[in-house]
Amino acid sequence: MLLDPRYTWVRQLAAFTVLLAIWELAGRAGMLNPMYVPNPSRIGAALIELFSDGRIWPHLDATFSAALGGLALGIAVGILLGVVAALVPFIAELLEPVMTVLNAIPRVILAPLFVIWLGIGLASKVALSFILVAVLIFFTVFTGIRQVDRRLVERVITLGGDRWALVRHVYLPSVTAWVLSNLKIAVGFAFTGACVGEFVAATRGLGYLLSFAQSTYNAALMFALILLILVVVLVIFGVAERLEKYLLRWNRV
Amino acid sequence: MSLAVGDGRFVSLVGPSGSGKSSLLRAVIGLQQPLSGTVETNVAPAQVGILFQDDALLPWKTSRDNVALGLTFNGMERSKALAEAEAWLDRLDLAGFGDRFPRQLSGGQRKRVALAQVLAMRPKLILMDEPFASLDAIVRARVVKDVVALVEHESISVLLVTHDLEEAISLSDEVYLLSQGPRARITQRYPVPIPRPRDPVDSRTHPAFAPLYAKLWADLSREVDHRAEAA
Numbered sequence: 454m455l456l457d458p459r460y461t462w463v464r465q466l467a468a469f470t471v472l473l474a475i476w477e478l479a480g481r482a483g484m485l486n487p488m489y490v491p492n493p494s495r496i497g498a499a500l501i502e503l504f505s506d507g508r509i510w511p512h513l514d515a516t517f518s519a520a521l522g523g524l525a526l527g528i529a530v531g532i533l534l535g536v537v538a539a540l541v542p543f544i545a546e547l548l549e550p551v552m553t554v555l556n557a558i559p560r561v562i563l564a565p566l567f568v569i570w571l572g573i574g575l576a577s578k579v580a581l582s583f584i585l586v587a588v589l590i591f592f593t594v595f596t597g598i599r600q601v602d603r604r605l606v607e608r609v610i611t612l613g614g615d616r617w618a619l620v621r622h623v624y625l626p627s628v629t630a631w632v633l634s635n636l637k638i639a640v641g642f643a644f645t646g647a648c649v650g651e652f653v654a655a656t657r658g659l660g661y662l663l664s665f666a667q668s669t670y671n672a673a674l675m676f677a678l679i680l681l682i683l684v685v686v687l688v689i690f691g692v693a694e695r696l697e698k699y700l701l702r703w704n705r706v
Numbered sequence: 707m708s709l710a711v712g713d714g715r716f717v718s719l720v721g722p723s724g725s726g727k728s729s730l731l732r733a734v735i736g737l738q739q740p741l742s743g744t745v746e747t748n749v750a751p752a753q754v755g756i757l758f759q760d761d762a763l764l765p766w767k768t769s770r771d772n773v774a775l776g777l778t779f780n781g782m783e784r785s786k787a788l789a790e791a792e793a794w795l796d797r798l799d800l801a802g803f804g805d806r807f808p809r810q811l812s813g814g815q816r817k818r819v820a821l822a823q824v825l826a827m828r829p830k831l832i833l834m835d836e837p838f839a840s841l842d843a844i845v846r847a848r849v850v851k852d853v854v855a856l857v858e859h860e861s862i863s864v865l866l867v868t869h870d871l872e873e874a875i876s877l878s879d880e881v882y883l884l885s886q887g888p889r890a891r892i893t894q895r896y897p898v899p900i901p902r903p904r905d906p907v908d909s910r911t912h913p914a915f916a917p918l919y920a921k922l923w924a925d926l927s928r929e930v931d932h933r934a935e936a937a
Contacts, residue, residue, distance in 0.1 A: 602762075604758065604760055604762040605762055605764060607737055607758075607762070608758070608762040608763075608764070609764075609775070609779075610737065611735055611737065611755070611756050612775055612776035612779055612823070612827070613752055613776055613779040613780050613827075614775070614776075614779045615779075618779055622764060622767075622775065623764070626764070626766040630766070702807070703765055703766045703767070703807040703808075703809065704765070704766075704809065705809070
């Protein structure tokens with residue numbers, strides 16, 4: 454039981470619970486300043502409060518819309534540009550240096566610019582999520598297509614497949630595999646983009662609430678929000694993993 | 707260079723590495739343009755199949771879908787192609803493996819799927835580029851035996867490229883020796899007087915086998931030495 458790999462999660466849960474208990478007790482004993490590190494019970498209460506008075510929903514809605522919108526757009530445009538650049542050398546010449554620069558800089562520095570261009574509403578957050586995701590997916594697809602297994606291409610040609618058959622049976626499945634293997638990173642990027650966009654200028658969203666919590670020195674609210682974002686992203690990770698497992702089932706031995 | 711593969715004949719091409727054996731096959735099937743000269747076949751391109759060194763199966767398709775692939779390219783209805791594929795898997799001892807993906811098959815099984823993929827196209831000529839090199843001895847003997855039986859039964863012509871002399875002799879009706887590249891040419895043609903139908907393992911003990919092997923070995927060694935001197 455104590456070292457059985459099947460019960461890893463039990464041991465992790467136990468350790469986590471013990472840690473929380475120590476934290477709570479230390480807080481109650483006055484060893485932690487609640488101004489900076491509120492007790493777990495306080496954080497829990499703040500979290501419950503967010504949901505019970507319904508205040509959280511418009512913020513969740515805003516962040517989800519921005520992150521998922523940016524994710525979908527970023528994946529679509531990233532695939533499109535990646536495929537075109539991989540197939541048309543002229544486009545690759547123009548696009549690759551731009552993408553390399555965009556890839557090298559911390560793209561969140563573009564957030565204030567997007568606010569000026571697109572306002573403090575949803576659009577500027579979608580744009581930031583989008584640019585974070587699109588560059589990642591572009592490189593995934595661009596380098597991926599150029600590394601498509603030549604032997605598979607030749608196999609399809611020698612079986613009588615035409616250009617469309619190559620796209621459908623070799624290129625598309627390859628692209629799907631690479632995009633899916635980067636899907637979790639893309640999800641993380643999308644939420645980063647949404648939240649950072651909301652820090653910069655917004656009237657709604659989890660990032661906005663976080664910066665509100667900061668300006669009011671409300672550490673309990675801050676911890677509650679961090680916890681909430683963590684759970685949200687973990688849930689989406691779970692979905693992404695399911696999708697990946699199903700679509701890449703051929704890849705398992 | 708000039709080389710002919712008669713109807714239903716099994717012809718091997720042996721030669722040192724770098725003599726352009728694979729390039730020749732690729733030129734025949736149109737994956738590569740010959741630098742000069744022409745390739746003539748009296749069969750339509752669709753009737754020429756190729757078996758590569760690697761099985762080159764699409765990893766995201768089940769073995770049944772892989773076998774059906776070429777059939778659908780040639781206009782066969784999908785449901786019919788899948789039934790046909792299943793029948794070929796049966797013939798190659800892969801009944802029940804139709805739903806497996808290539809990663810879930812052994813090397814020998816993958817080779818059989820690749821073979822079914824080519825045979826399903828009902829080719830008149832199959833080009834083989836050292837297709838058995840990656841298999842271990844026992845598996846290899848079994849796959850080779852089935853290949854010979856099927857090829858004889860369907861009277862398919864085969865052009866096999868290999869540097870395994872034993873394999874070349876035991877399988878072929880004729881063996882051609884290619885000189886060391888670059889500018890490789892065919893130096894000699896050796897008819898193999900072992901009767902058909904043949905068992906590729908038994909034919910190694912046929913009285914004609916050992917002398918032919920010795921001769922081919924000597925000639926091939928001379929080609930390689932030749933090269934070493936020139937260098």
